[in-house]
Amino acid sequence: MSSDPTKALAPVASSAAAQARGLRDDIAWIDDKDLRTVQEKDQGAAWALSMFFGGGGQMYNEQYLLGAGLIAADIALLYVWWPLYFALGAVSSVFAFRSARQINRYVAARDESTRIDGPTPGEYRSPV
8 A cells, every 4th residue: 555645745724714715805895904803794684785775785794885886876766767776776685695695604714714723823812
């Protein structure tokens, strides 16, 4: 029985950490300095906020620029042609739901990585 020496030299890294790094691109609107403090989002709340007031779910998901733009468009559409108001709400609610789901996936992978590997050096508390 022969063993392959390259398998023994494979890097040791938790799959949760690799998954968190992979999911980072999905939530690019969140600054790197805020990644440790981002919390799970209620997908239903994000959906409902955007469904009834387009852009509300994006604001809830911390996509402030996109949310402000959708709210402005929503107000304009309400005065111009109201059926588009409801169409924009329906479309933005789907994207708000998906954004909340992406945040939740990242938070779960980050928390699992921390549970397995422990805190990173930047997360150690200094003695008081």
